[in-house]
Structures are given as structure tokens and as C-alpha cells.
Amino acid sequence: MNETVDPMLVTGQIHFDSHVQVVTDQACRLVNALTSGHDGTRPIDAPPRGHRAQVVHDLLARPDYDPRVEEAAADGMVALAESLRIVFEAAARGDLDTAATSVNELLREMGSVPQLDRARGGGWALHFHGREPGLVVGWGAGIAAGLALAIGSDLAGRLGLCQADPCDRVFVDTSKNAGRRFCSTRCQSRVKAAAHRARQK
Template identity: 35%
Template sequence: MVFTHDTTASLIAAVALVNSAEEPDTMTDPDRLDAFFAEHGYTGSHTRDEAELAAVRALRAPLRRLLTSDRDTAVALVNDVLARHRAVPQLVRHDGFDYHLHATDPAAPLADRIEVETAMAMVDVIRADELSRLSVCADDTCGGLVLDLSRNRSRRYCSTACGNRIAVAAYRARKG
């Protein structure tokens, strides 16, 4: 395992949230946010309204910047997020998961919790000097982010669809 469970889960959720901004936008209504909340195992306050949706959607660009920054810029961004939200890391255990870190109150707005959890995950990424595990999709027509948790660091595409699109184009170019 490259990172602890909570770090991996936060990174996967952050990449999914950032990639939801790619066309077609997949974070368009409270029901989709509710599905995201459940899929990524978030706990705590969840108002399921348009204001919460707007706040979470507004995180996509700042999280993209954080996840694609060089190490020094990422450090500055992480420190800003943690200071702005007055993050206080605490060990918690819930939903069958052993002790892991939470750094916000469960009653804090979902967008704040997502931002802080992503920043906390990036602390581990930065300390391990593993920023190369985050990149932009190798498909030039896609701007999606890739989280490569493979042992051999071989993941290049944000989705199977992008990988297949490139493979089919290469095949057609060879046969053409």
C-alpha cells in the first residue's frame, strides 16, 4: 500500500471531484452530490441542498491546482487550507475503519471537510515526496486528473474510456 486508507480515500475522492468538472459535468444536482457523498464514504453534516452543491462545485478548481502543483506550491496551499479552517487533526474510528485522521468538526460544511481532508492527504503525499503519483490524463483531448497508486507507476489515463480511445486511435493509425 502506498498510503494509509484515509489518505488514499481522500485522494480518490478529490480526483473524482476535480474530474467531475470535465465534460460532461457530472456534479450538476444535489442527487449527484449525494451519490458522491455516499460513494466516497463521507460522514457528518450533509444538507443535500443547492448551496452545498455550489460550495462543493467551487472546490474543483482550487483542488485541481493543489493536486497538480509542484511540491513547494502544494505546501503553501496545504498550509493555507489548514490555517484557514483551523484544522485540528484527531484520531477517529468509525464505519468499520480503524483509527484515522479527521481534522474538522463533523458538523462543518461538507465543502470545508472535503477541502481539509484533501489537504491532510496531501500532507502525506508531500512528506513522502510522491507528487508524481498525481498527473493530468495522457489523452491530449482530456484534462482529467490521474491518481496512480500502481506499484510500477504505469497509470497514464484518468479512465478506461480515455485509455481505450487512445488504443483504438493507435490501432486505426497502424491499420489505416
């Protein structure tokens, strides 16, 4: 497994608390931070070229992982995020043909290959390696594989797009009843407040 991708364990039954959640959560973070649109009612742009490396670093860094991010790799991560947005938008509107086709393209582009590697706590874990070392391919291979597992199961409907217009941030619905509609409580509260005002009129 490339050093840029978390170890990912796949159990006999795929749940969003397994490796699929790890990579879909990371996909959400990349899409929401690196693609243009609206965050709530606030228009946002992708980070400008030449100023993306720190943003990408902060998205990926953990206490045990401090990636070195060059601007060229950061540009690649922005392009990856734009491809991931297509997947989330298609899945959210129920267009699984487009979502699956887009994920298949990413799997081929990244050269995602499954491999059993030694797990940190002992035993073996299933990892996804990319076609070559590197930040974009390393993360892209794992994320594409995780989205493929989600779309190829009954979890495809859990990939969401915020319904609080004009917000277009994405999310993964991990609620028990699969009823999540918003990217955040802020957007949920805004919609509820607007509905309340409309009823008062």
C-alpha cells in the same frame, strides 16, 4: 471529526491503501464530476447553479451515510473541487511548489486540525477536523490533510492528469510501477488505437 468525513487511519508508513487513498479518491471524484473540461473527447461543464445539490449528494453518499446537501453547500463543494484541480494539475506536471502552496492554502482555509478519536472497531484513529461544522469544511479539511500527506511523501507523483488529449480528468496512480497515464481504460484504448492507425499509415 466532522460527521461528513470518513474515519481515517494513519499507520506508521503512509500507503495509498490507508487514509490517504480514501481522501485522494474522493478528491478525484469531486474534481472529475464538478469541474469543467473534457471527459475523454466529450466537453463537459460543471453542474449549473441550482442543480448541484443532487450531484454532490450522489458523490458523497454511502450505504451508511446520507448527507443533507443544500445548494449553498453544493456551490462550496464546486469551489473546493476547482481548488483541488489546481493541486492535481500542478502535481502531474511536477510543479510541487504550486501543489504544496495550494494545499497549504486549503489547510489554512479549512482549519484542518488532527485529533485522535475513537475508532469504530475500537482503539484510536487519527481524524482531521475542520474549523467549523459543515459539509464543505468537513470534507475539505480531511482532503487537504490527505493531499498534504501525499505531497509531503514520495507519493506526490501518483497524482495524475489524463494524458489522452483533450481529456483532463484526474486520477490517483495506485499501480505497482507508477506507470499509469490515463484516467480510464477508455482513454487508454483511444490512444492505443490512434497510435495503431498512425503506424498503419
